[in-house]
Amino acid sequence: MNDEKIIGVRGLTAGYAGRVILRDLSFDVRRGEIFIILGGSGSGKSTLLKNMIGLYPAMVGEVLICGEDIVGASGENRERILRQFGVMYQGGALFGSMTLAENVALPLEECTRLPREARVLLARLKLQQVGLGEFADYLPSETSGGMVKRAAVARAMALDPGILFLDEPSAGLDPITSAGLDELIRVLSRDYGITFVIASHELASVYAIGDRAILLEGGCIAAEGKPMQLRDDPPNDYVRAFFRREPERAHAT
């Protein structure tokens, strides 16, 4: 890992239809690191992620991926930026009419000139990496919630992107599968230098993989640092409560 900044968030204020969810956030993600967005349920993790990938334009501020603003980009330029990253949505967002393998093969079919044979093999390989080798020919509706999630990770990885955005990859997975996914993320980050931006509140997995984390609270960054450090040396009460899994006190500010 080096200090090169691959994603820059500058004064981002974002929300939905006039409702502000995130207020004036600024942070950087460095190339090759595993960056975790922590926060309680409804704190805006998914919103932040969707703004980072340019799904919604920011109200104020901007997000730069490799120095480029995706919201402003168009045409070929935009396509080029889009190919730098893969995204796994919180709900998986698999296409219901296609099998898992077809889901993974879809970006290969649309964005590469690989022959069919290669796409099939590659899709199976990716599925195998997330432990779904045997389920390649199942439809999403015939699989479990955790399997859909892993297949969505496989689809996000299909084009070997340099950055992977994962929205709660390990929520709802059993400890063994979740550990397997963590291991895969670590290997990809170590051997391939892939940058990860992961929204999560599974603390066990955050400790295992996270290089750096920010904690969202009330639309702002409540803390930033190494997950373990935040746990052991919390800068404020909310951070302490979050990492110690204390219930929020009724009068907490």
Add this chain to the structure above:
Amino acid sequence: MATETSGQSVPLRVESSGAETLLMLAGRLDDAAVASCWSKAVGAARTAQDGVRVDCAKVDFCGGAGFALLMALEETLHERRKSFAVEGLPQRFRAMYEQIDRKKLEQPEVPQREEFGLVTSVGEAVVGRVDEWRGEAEFVGEVTAGLARLGHEPRRLRLREWWVIVEKAGTNALPIVALISFLMGMIMAFQAAMPMRQFGVDIFVVNLVALAITRELGPLMTAIVLAGRSGSAFAAEIGTMKVNEEVAALTTMGLSPVRFLAVPRVLAGIVVTPVLTIYSMVIGVAGGLFVMMMLGFPLATLLHQLSGSLKIDDVLAGLIKSFFFGAVVAGVGCMRGLQTGAGAAAVGDSTTRSVVTGIFLIVLLDAVFAVVYYQLKF
């Protein structure tokens, strides 16, 4: 990463030294590079006299596509019972390469369906169909019971939500019903006026339009518009709820989906359709009169003729039908919605089915009414 293409450098070189073939891969093995050399590499593997060695020492990135290429080569040579070796793959890609489970990649295990004989398949189809009918009969029963219960306890109706349904199915349908009815009245009057003028009886076009619109076309056109607008909307709405497991959530909360979802909609259909039908009759007749005025008849004459020809029986006959049409269209929409299977495509299917079944039943019912009215001399 993968976005930077591998440049101009050729990623593959093939060398045959004696019987053995050497494939030399170099540079970035991303999808673009692999796509450009795939057929050449696999072709070399197919035609290699003896084993194949792949030299990967100069590979500085191996993405998924690169692994897929290596696997394809390995598979090809394995089938031909020739030797295959990968050499010099950099350590950081080695781990991933070795983790690949060859067996599972080779033959995707397609879950085999058991084959049954003709008799079994026919039997299964019949049983399935009978089951479906039973479900539909149960649905009709449950809706009827639910409506009856509402009659006893009108407070059980969630009025605010019901009113939204009524607005959508009724108020919002006014413009399209008006347009279609007016045009129907005009077309009919126009088509009939020409031949009837030859016999000098064109004033009787008014009688014809009044009869046809009130007895048949008013109720029928309204019901068909309702099937296309609201029956399909009900099916899509409930179908989406089914797919999102909202219907399952209702069931586990102890609420009957039929009572909760279907009964208010059917009630809305029953209330809205007759009103729309009357509206359609008025506008349809107006359309007919409009054409007659264009053809030179004074309004007073036309109104006089109309008051002589319009019979309350005809209007009633049309209205009675429309109650049933409304119930059928709304009921079919809800039923198809509740029958929705899994996945987004299933919602589309049930929407289609709701319109097809709805229109079919309307026409069927109309025929039944024609016979019944005839027998009753109504």
